[in-house]
Amino acid sequence: MTIRFNDETFRDDYSFHNSPEAIARFPFPFPEDSYMYSVNMEPRRGGRGVFEKRFDVDEHYISEMRDRAITLARDPLRCQSLPHMELAGWDFLELIMVSKSEDYPELFSLTRDGDRWTWENRPLGIKDSFTFLDASTLPYGPMDYITRQTQGDMAVLDQREENLWMDAGMVTSQADWSLDFDVGMNFYEWHAPVPRAHELGVFQRALTFLLNVQQGAPARRLNWTMTVNPRLDTAPETYPEWGPSKRDVTAQNVGAKQFLRVELQTFWRLPRSNALAFPIRCYLISLQDLVSQPKWARRLHRVLRDLPQDLVDYKGFAVNRPLIVEYLRQFDDGAPTSAGIFPDL
Amino acid sequence: MSQPMIVVEKTPLTPRVTRFRLARPEGKPLPVFSGGAHVVVEMQDGAALRRNPYSLVSDPFETRFYEINVARAEDGRGGSAFLHDRVQEGDTLRIGAPTNLFGLNLRASHHLMIAGGIGITPFLAQIPQLARMGGSFALHYAVKTSADALPDLPEGTHLHISDAGSRMEIAALLQRQPIGTQVYICGPERLIASVRGEAQALGWPPSAILSEAFTAPPSGAPFTVHLARSNRAVHVPAHQSLLEALEDAGVTAPWLCRGGACGQCETRVLSCKGEIAHHDHVLTPDERAQNHKILLCVSRFAGAELVLDL
Numbered sequence: 001m002t003i004r005f006n007d008e009t010f011r012d013d014y015s016f017h018n019s020p021e022a023i024a025r026f027p028f029p030f031p032e033d034s035y036m037y038s039v040n041m042e043p044r045r046g047g048r049g050v051f052e053k054r055f056d057v058d059e060h061y062i063s064e065m066r067d068r069a070i071t072l073a074r075d076p077l078r079c080q081s082l083p084h085m086e087l088a089g090w091d092f093l094e095l096i097m098v099s100k101s102e103d104y105p106e107l108f109s110l111t112r113d114g115d116r117w118t119w120e121n122r123p124l125g126i127k128d129s130f131t132f133l134d135a136s137t138l139p140y141g142p143m144d145y146i147t148r149q150t151q152g153d154m155a156v157l158d159q160r161e162e163n164l165w166m167d168a169g170m171v172t173s174q175a176d177w178s179l180d181f182d183v184g185m186n187f188y189e190w191h192a193p194v195p196r197a198h199e200l201g202v203f204q205r206a207l208t209f210l211l212n213v214q215q216g217a218p219a220r221r222l223n224w225t226m227t228v229n230p231r232l233d234t235a236p237e238t239y240p241e242w243g244p245s246k247r248d249v250t251a252q253n254v255g256a257k258q259f260l261r262v263e264l265q266t267f268w269r270l271p272r273s274n275a276l277a278f279p280i281r282c283y284l285i286s287l288q289d290l291v292s293q294p295k296w297a298r299r300l301h302r303v304l305r306d307l308p309q310d311l312v313d314y315k316g317f318a319v320n321r322p323l324i325v326e327y328l329r330q331f332d333d334g335a336p337t338s339a340g341i342f343p344d345l
Numbered sequence: 346m347s348q349p350m351i352v353v354e355k356t357p358l359t360p361r362v363t364r365f366r367l368a369r370p371e372g373k374p375l376p377v378f379s380g381g382a383h384v385v386v387e388m389q390d391g392a393a394l395r396r397n398p399y400s401l402v403s404d405p406f407e408t409r410f411y412e413i414n415v416a417r418a419e420d421g422r423g424g425s426a427f428l429h430d431r432v433q434e435g436d437t438l439r440i441g442a443p444t445n446l447f448g449l450n451l452r453a454s455h456h457l458m459i460a461g462g463i464g465i466t467p468f469l470a471q472i473p474q475l476a477r478m479g480g481s482f483a484l485h486y487a488v489k490t491s492a493d494a495l496p497d498l499p500e501g502t503h504l505h506i507s508d509a510g511s512r513m514e515i516a517a518l519l520q521r522q523p524i525g526t527q528v529y530i531c532g533p534e535r536l537i538a539s540v541r542g543e544a545q546a547l548g549w550p551p552s553a554i555l556s557e558a559f560t561a562p563p564s565g566a567p568f569t570v571h572l573a574r575s576n577r578a579v580h581v582p583a584h585q586s587l588l589e590a591l592e593d594a595g596v597t598a599p600w601l602c603r604g605g606a607c608g609q610c611e612t613r614v615l616s617c618k619g620e621i622a623h624h625d626h627v628l629t630p631d632e633r634a635q636n637h638k639i640l641l642c643v644s645r646f647a648g649a650e651l652v653l654d655l
Contacts, residue, residue: 087478
């Protein structure tokens, strides 16, 4: 299987684009015509499209990593690891290197001779030899090193006191939250801004589930937001650069400028540290690309039309909801939609 | 999701404790784990399938084998006796994946480990892990007689033999720890309660004290439960836990630690005409009084009728 990597930008001229293959495999997050928070966790056991590989690599890989490097150069605090999290960083490095070298042997190789490892990342032109568990033999800390080469934001959570603590992370494509602000917080604290979910008891149940994720038995769920322009760096720290773009959306350009942003979140128990790895893999699709799948067009119209206002506010598209719903309405003929997230063939 | 393991070595360490070394049949490497983890060992004892959790005592970075130390239980339900008397080198046992409910707090500046009897086992895996990281730790190991003490103890272990008059002075111990010390207690419930009580009296924050009790499901008078969803009755004999009886009856119930600590087996009670004996560490006093929930792995019932949402 060969991937043709795009040469595209997620800022400035926003040349990001999805091929027809990328559109077809997009993780549409809505299995039914309405949306409310739930503990929508399930075992992570392969699947179709983006669900198949443990750490999905797609046509955006090289360009996303380039965008991450730009964000990190401007703001190094997007990657932090509290001192006690170094062992978890090694666990996570091992998980990613083993998974990607097994799942994409034409792109990545890992050879191990005791604790002398050699890692080759052909798309990014990287080949490094290092000593596992010896941070002096890598150019960055282990989590920093490997997440500069892996799509998606990553949180590495320490498990103690019947809670999870965001004590390490690489966060450059977040939906408007700050690692620097959240680092050291626990599960309830970092979720404090989310409306309704606390009262629904979603977080207690989610935390219980996550505390019991075991080695060899990862889990996953989907989350979603809306973004104007295919911008990855939508952080509080750079709000002046992307926040005002919401006001640039018009009825004429909403199909091209408004994006559905879906997070494929996975949860992995790390063996030596007993920490929990939490990759948040971000997929973007413009509304005009999304409506090429009739089922998705109908369903997204209904979900966004009926979404309660406080969720619209929290997911950051309140200003443009009327424009978005109006645009999507032309693609919704009222026909029934099939259950599940995959497009009808 | 258990895997078969060969017993490659069976080594009596003391009159009551035997070590079992387990390896994969084809010699394939085992997953590494974190010190303090346990595995649930499945034992086919005739018609009965037993599942008992045992702390891994081997070095967490050792991938050629796992080791567990099993103490013969005084009046147990048969699992440890089965391992001691019926399992030989070359036999096969199935084990689950390592699960850690008693992990190291890697933020601590010093790790104070207090072990009572067989409670030393999780520390035997944590010490190599800490030593490798250059961590600071001290192990205090209390046994009744010198014959009970494990051989080949980690260097620097403080051994307290109560029959020889050397008891652990818990208050004195707790009073001389540096700031940032994490305390770990593993052993009988009364040791845990004693250390926690002293710590609280001295003003230690509760989060600085971690404990693991090896709670085997207690025996008790037999009883019957009714399962609402499957519309059947299951009898629980004296020396089987409710969870084990359900499993024998072919009922799928969730479980994880099998020791009343993790809450995975918590089940809704639809009707309780009698008294539930809650032996777990999970439910709050209010929840226990309301009798709307029961932890299947350790709790029992006495009375006219108990109906579960299963």
